[in-house]
Amino acid sequence: MALLDEARWHDLLHIDGAWRAGSGETIDVIEPATGGVLGRVALATPDDVAAAATAAAQAQRDWAATSHAERAAVLRRAAALWAEHAEEIIWWNVREVGAIPGMAGFAVHVAEQECWEAATLPGRPYGELIPSGEPRLSMTRRYPVGVVGVVSPFNVPIILGIRSVAPALALGNAVLLKPDPRTAITGGLVLARVFQEAGLPDGLLQVLPGGRDVGEALVSDPRVPVISFTGSTEAGRRVGELAGRHLKRAHLELGGNSALVVLDDADVDQAVNLAAWGSFFHQGQICMTTGRHLVHERLYDDFVERLADKAGKLPVGDPARDQVALGPVIDAGQRDKIHNLVTASVGGDVRLASGGEYDRLFYRPTVLAGAGPGTPAFSQEIFGPVAPVASFGSLDEAVALAGDSEYGLSLGIVTRDAMRGVELADRIPTGIAHINDQTVNDEANAPFGGTGASGTGSRFGGAAANIEAFTDTRWITVRSQAPSFPF
Structure with missing residues (x-):
């Protein structure tokens, strides 16, 4: 049986x-x-x-x-x-x-x-x-x-x-x-x-x-x-x-609103691959989901363009019947919460670079360019497949942006200099930090938990x-x- x-x-x-x-x-x-x-x-x-x-x-x-x-x-x-x-x-x-x-x-x-x-x-x-x-x-x-x-x-x-x-x-x-x-x-x-x-x-x-x-x-x-x-x-x-x-x-x-920090020496293709997985895996319905992308101004435009292109090509559909990257969100209430945050965020300096649409419970992977601390989808936990992207010019600015959240669950840092990433992670309050990886990781023998509202x-x-x-x-x-x- x-x-x-x-x-x-x-x-x-x-x-x-x-x-x-x-x-x-x-x-x-x-x-x-x-x-x-x-x-x-x-x-x-x-x-x-x-x-x-x-x-x-x-x-x-x-x-x-x-x-x-x-x-x-x-x-x-x-x-x-x-x-x-x-x-x-x-x-x-x-x-x-x-x-x-x-x-x-x-x-x-x-x-x-x-x-x-x-x-x-x-x-x-x-x-x-x-x-x-x-x-x-x-x-x-x-x-x-x-x-x-x-x-x-x-x-x-x-x-x-x-x-x-x-x-x-x-x-x-x-x-x-x-x-x-x-x-x-x-x-x-x-x-x-x-x-x-x-x-x-x-x-x-x-x-x-x-x-x-x-x-x-x-x-x-x-x-x-x-x-x-x-x-x-x-x-x-x-x-x-x-x-x-x-x-x-x-x-x-x-909850969480975890940041992925992409430093000026990062490989953009690698960073985009990490970013897409961190934000869109399991429709973004993970507490460790990458909810904020902080990208050095030198790489910002290229990063946004490539992430939006990748998001637009990801297949969304019924995971029991089709080979897809994203399935449905759990119910209409969750879908509407996601969409309301996206629509409330677009305008002014914030533009919809990709997504922002849905069919029934299937929400398209979404990229919001020009986001920042005043953007609802940047400052709140979305729990959906949405990637708000902000730029920074200095490490001090990156630390301030990453730390400007009531949450403190997970952190990802992308850089060719791993020790530089460790030093930066030491300045940002969080329960978990991954250098040259995105924010969603879990192993049975590793301690797990966050600080603050996490x-x-x-x-x-x-x-x-x-x-x-x-x-x-x-x-x-x-x-x-x-x-x-x-x-």
């Missing part, structure tokens, strides 16, 4: 190891490219969150007591299942999200790698000996936090769910996963099926697609001490405020970040004899 056979999950929630009816409504899963219905999923309610949290808290105690070897084995089996069922999962991701096959394949590959990387966590040292001024053994020890709430978005649902789910489970926690209802199949149900087949005990991973009320119930539930949220900055602020009110940790990976720092990727995110530290001392006190 296929991993995602509809007979298992149609109109059902995954709670406490069982596929069962929830207390909310059911909705159609719509294919963005065609408007057709792919299936039906159940939506959770706050009552379902409470039931899932109760079951998760009970299951987690036994899971935390399981040997590190057994937990690692489950993660390794999950990694193998991503590879074994890659073709099937890619098919669903292309249809549900609108990803081109290459993007969907990359997401499945990263999910596999996230599980392999997470499988190393249970066997790592979970504490350290520390000095003490008393005659005693003094140490720190890491313990699982208990139940982790994971909220993932629509754009890259596989990666943005598994990068929290896998390490949290590996470290002895249970997980309540709330995927975006628009992409609940590959953002939630596929994770549940992979770990179910991998032998994860019941109750440790439960999937709760839903709206704002479900998210608020998850953040507010006293049995969920840690929230791992990926989404918009606006929503992240609400999550952070609610988590603070309930005195719980919230790891927030939010989130609360590197809380994903790499052993140190994951252990910090999903465990608590306890101080423990041991004496051979009890001390004597004066009263």
Whole structure:
């Protein structure tokens, strides 16, 4: 039977190891490219969150007591299942999200790698000996936090769910996963099926697609001490405020408006290739998307001309049926937001060099020349295939332009002098920097996170970040004899 056979999950929630009816409504899963219905999923309610949290808290105690070897084995089996069922999962991701096959394949590959990387966590040292001024053994020890709430978005649902789910489970926690209802199949149900087949005990991973009320119930539930949220900055602020009110940790990976800085010694063709990928890959629906192109004035005209020419030739269409570079954006609301930012930006010194048009949910890759800090599409996160281009004359001006944003997620710098690029990156606040590459990069063993409105720092990727995110530290001392006190 296929991993995602509809007979298992149609109109059902995954709670406490069982596929069962929830207390909310059911909705159609719509294919963005065609408007057709792919299936039906159940939506959770706050009552379902409470039931899932109760079951998760009970299951987690036994899971935390399981040997590190057994937990690692489950993660390794999950990694193998991503590879074994890659073709099937890619098919669903292309249809549900609108990803081109290459993007969907990359997401499945990263999910596999996230599980392999997470499988190393249970066997790592979970504490350290520390000095003490008393005659005693003094140490720190890491313990699982208990139940982790994971909220993932629509754009890259596989990666943005598994990068929290896998390490949290590996470290002895249970997980309540709330995927975006628009992409609940590959953002939630596929994770549940992979770990179910991998032998994860019941109750440790439960999937709760839903709206704002479900998210608020998850953040507010006293049995969920840690929230791992990926989404918009606006929503992240609400999550952070609610988590603070309930005195719980919230790891927030939010929006971005990342800059690609092209220095005066750069190869223009190489820069344009990087720029097109950074802005147009996955229809620009990635938090790390290159949202601002800063090009030295000596190369500016040539860069704009070549990028516009490249954008005009990129094929856009249904990724399940045609060989295209860009598929559809997720829905009409997202398309209209993109188009409104583009139309509001054109005028004065800002001109439309390419694109600015759409057919249904297929938005043409767009280049805006003459953009700058006062341009809406330059100053705001677009989350669409739009490349606003500005010029600069000096490195100080480039630093000022790149740093003139509330976001601080990713940065790309293109130059023939790599060390010059490193020195420039040191002057620009950002969570991630790539010299001679564009802004969209992801590896399971690398720390990931931004500053400012992009989130609360590197809380994903790499052993140190994951252990910090999903465990608590306890101080423990041991004496051979009890001390004597004066009263």
